[in-house]
Amino acid sequence: xxxxxxxxxxxxxxxxxxxxxxxxxxxxxxxxxxxxxxxxxxxxxxxxxxxxxxxxxxxxxxxxxxxxxxxxxxxxxxxxxxxxxxxxxxxxxxxxxxxxxxxxxxxxxxxxxxxxxxxxxxxxxxxxxxxxxxxxxxxxxxxxxxxxxxxxxxxxxxxxxxxxxxxxxxxxxxxxxxxxxxxxxxxxxxxxxxxxxxxxxxxxxxxxxxxxxxxxxxxxxxxxxxxxxxxxxxxxxxxxxxxxxxxxxxxxxxxxxxxxxxxxxxxxxxxxxxxxxxxxxxxxxxxxxxxxxxx
Amino acid sequence: xxxxxxxxxxxxxxxxxxxxxxxxxxxxxxxxxxxxxxxxxxxxxxxxxxxxxxxxxxxxxxxxxxxxxxxxxxxxxxxxxxxxxxxxxxxxxxxxxxxxxxxxxxxxxxxxxxxxxxxxxxxxxxxxxxxxxxxxxxxxxxxxxxxxxxxxxxxxxxxxxxxxxxxxxxxxxxxxxxxxxxxxxxxxxxxxxxxxxxxxxxxxxxxxxxxxxxxxxxxxxxxxxxxxxxxxxxxxxxxxxxxxxxxxxxxxxxxxxxxxxxxxxxxxxxxxxxxxxxxxxxxxxxxxxxxxxxxxxxxxxxxxxxxxxxxxxxxxxxxxxxxxxxxxxxxxxxxxxxxxxxxxxxxxxxxxxxxxxxxxxxxxxxxxxxxxxxxxxxxxxxxxxxxxxxxxxxxxxxxxxxxxxxxxxxxxxxxxxxxxxxxxxxxxxxxxxxxxxxxxxxxxxxxxx
Numbered sequence: 171x172x173x174x175x176x177x178x179x180x181x182x183x184x185x186x187x188x189x190x191x192x193x194x195x196x197x198x199x200x201x202x203x204x205x206x207x208x209x210x211x212x213x214x215x216x217x218x219x220x221x222x223x224x225x226x227x228x229x230x231x232x233x234x235x236x237x238x239x240x241x242x243x244x245x246x247x248x249x250x251x252x253x254x255x256x257x258x259x260x261x262x263x264x265x266x267x268x269x270x271x272x273x274x275x276x277x278x279x280x281x282x283x284x285x286x287x288x289x290x291x292x293x294x295x296x297x298x299x300x301x302x303x304x305x306x307x308x309x310x311x312x313x314x315x316x317x318x319x320x321x322x323x324x325x326x327x328x329x330x331x332x333x334x335x336x337x338x339x340x341x342x343x344x345x346x347x348x349x350x351x352x353x354x355x356x357x358x359x360x361x362x363x364x365x366x367x368x369x370x371x372x373x374x375x376x377x378x379x380x381x382x383x384x385x386x387x388x389x390x391x392x393x394x395x396x397x398x399x400x401x402x403x404x405x406x407x408x409x410x411x412x413x414x415x416x417x418x419x420x421x422x423x424x425x426x427x428x429x430x431x432x433x434x435x436x437x438x439x440x441x442x443x444x445x446x447x448x449x450x451x452x453x454x455x456x457x458x459x460x461x462x463x464x465x
Numbered sequence: 466x467x468x469x470x471x472x473x474x475x476x477x478x479x480x481x482x483x484x485x486x487x488x489x490x491x492x493x494x495x496x497x498x499x500x501x502x503x504x505x506x507x508x509x510x511x512x513x514x515x516x517x518x519x520x521x522x523x524x525x526x527x528x529x530x531x532x533x534x535x536x537x538x539x540x541x542x543x544x545x546x547x548x549x550x551x552x553x554x555x556x557x558x559x560x561x562x563x564x565x566x567x568x569x570x571x572x573x574x575x576x577x578x579x580x581x582x583x584x585x586x587x588x589x590x591x592x593x594x595x596x597x598x599x600x601x602x603x604x605x606x607x608x609x610x611x612x613x614x615x616x617x618x619x620x621x622x623x624x625x626x627x628x629x630x631x632x633x634x635x636x637x638x639x640x641x642x643x644x645x646x647x648x649x650x651x652x653x654x655x656x657x658x659x660x661x662x663x664x665x666x667x668x669x670x671x672x673x674x675x676x677x678x679x680x681x682x683x684x685x686x687x688x689x690x691x692x693x694x695x696x697x698x699x700x701x702x703x704x705x706x707x708x709x710x711x712x713x714x715x716x717x718x719x720x721x722x723x724x725x726x727x728x729x730x731x732x733x734x735x736x737x738x739x740x741x742x743x744x745x746x747x748x749x750x751x752x753x754x755x756x757x758x759x760x761x762x763x764x765x766x767x768x769x770x771x772x773x774x775x776x777x778x779x780x781x782x783x784x785x786x787x788x789x790x791x792x793x794x795x796x797x798x799x800x801x802x803x804x805x806x807x808x809x810x811x812x813x814x815x816x817x818x819x820x821x822x823x824x825x826x827x828x829x830x831x832x833x834x835x836x837x838x839x840x841x842x843x844x845x846x847x848x849x850x851x852x853x854x855x856x857x858x859x860x861x862x863x864x865x866x867x868x869x870x871x872x873x874x875x876x877x878x879x880x881x882x883x884x885x886x887x888x889x890x891x892x893x894x895x896x897x898x899x900x901x902x903x904x905x906x907x908x909x910x911x912x913x914x
Contacts, residue, residue, distance in 0.1 A: 294892075294896075307555060
């Protein structure tokens, strides 16, 4: 009985003494943390995707609270509204940024860009890229093994088996930019997001000359420059035999779409302009403008 | 009999298809596309433009740095284009296209068949000649040879090793060189010994080539080549790897990168490269042609051609006839060769053979799960853990891959070969190696600033 009592007493005493010691140690080494960091972290989406450039939402929250100028910080997932409310909460000014959406700049479907060899190594675009140009002859086109699909944390990308290309679900895309880093051919671009997910873009990244492009892909940009001539907003530039539409300058007027002889300019969720009957000779070629199916 | 200490595999050597075919000169192509990069290092700068007339052996690509190599015209005629064309992997690279008109050589090249053994040049003169001739390692790595021959200050070469191992299955170009051009090879070896200042050389040959060993020994005894010894090695892949060969011959281990073989006193040089050095130094002939094997079980005929660089791969295959159905064309042998997807691509300096494998043989097995059997670990000649490196690269854990020495991988493919689950181990390790090397270089550049 005596031993039992002694044990209980010793342990209780030890516990009490250590508790006192721990209390003073905790007081001595206390680290002050701004309570606003927790609040800001709660306001952020908590996706931890790294789209802002920080390791996670906590690191972003710390930066937002501690930095004086937060103009360069932006969470693409949360978007402008949340950034404004965070800025108001912290008494700082928020950066203004229009919403963006990731876009795949390749239109080389299996039909338009036939496969010329067979690959049976590891199913990864990065691996294919270390070996050679890929199963089609185009050195710039989508490889189609879905490294970007695996990298997307929001399920916005999917591989269409029929076309062999990756498709972006604009409603799910948060423009975090993970796909841009994952694609070994740099085929993704963050472009301005229009209402109803409308878009017009050149679905090609090939810097090869027109003759080389047409040999391997029927949907590639040949750099003819017709689109740049009709553009009234100077949104289209042609460089290295490749046309590029600046999404900030483009007003979706759709004039360029009908001009493109190969259908490299994609038009999404919009009807192309009615054909003008006068340029008769090339009308047949122009009528093959590709319209996206996902209305 | 000696061999390297760890790892390695023993694939069937498949040399019987082409080993008895004597070297034949391939008819000159009507048009040669000569890439401005056929070596490791900086691409060369084209010196000719459209419409220029060139002679065989004329300099058309100037090397642009220390680790870079000159490029010479391989046929005579008119330059019709300087533009980007696809290489074997389909990537477009800058090439000079020459349309052939006759076969006129630069007058200073000695084209007589006589053997010229005497060499009185100083080491630096030899190295200059090798650099001018644009010689690169012809075993496949295409590393500029003048860099290898320039022994850095503070280090001393003790031994020249001539790589006659040819451990890669199917290929027989080095073997034919040893049997048919032994005198050129041995004089080339003497020149290399002179250039690096050593008195001893070892020619390592695997014991599946007994006639090459016997022939070389006979010529050495007959013509009194002093200090050169032929060492038979036990057949084992990848014995032709530089570090494996040094370990097999000397028993010394080359430390991990950035240490070079010279740190253990060895200078290694391929058989074909030694012959190219002989021709450059004694005959003033730049590197414009090489022996290339065209082989495969299903070909109508196999060949060992002496072909000029720039010859389209399709022309090499013309006489052999491709079999019906899907085939895999390899630039090199089945272990380390890169597949060729465009047969209009030109022959380049590093191509020791074109191996044709049927689609059935080339097909990989269905990928299963890793069963942790560690066969890849015992097969790795560098003592790495391939299953782990592959996984780390797949998960993009570059720091951990670096800690596990991914940069030491020599990409021999022993791991993928032995894997009973058919995992594409090397495919991923290669990405890991490339990324880690880029990271290391970026770090070094940042530290410099």
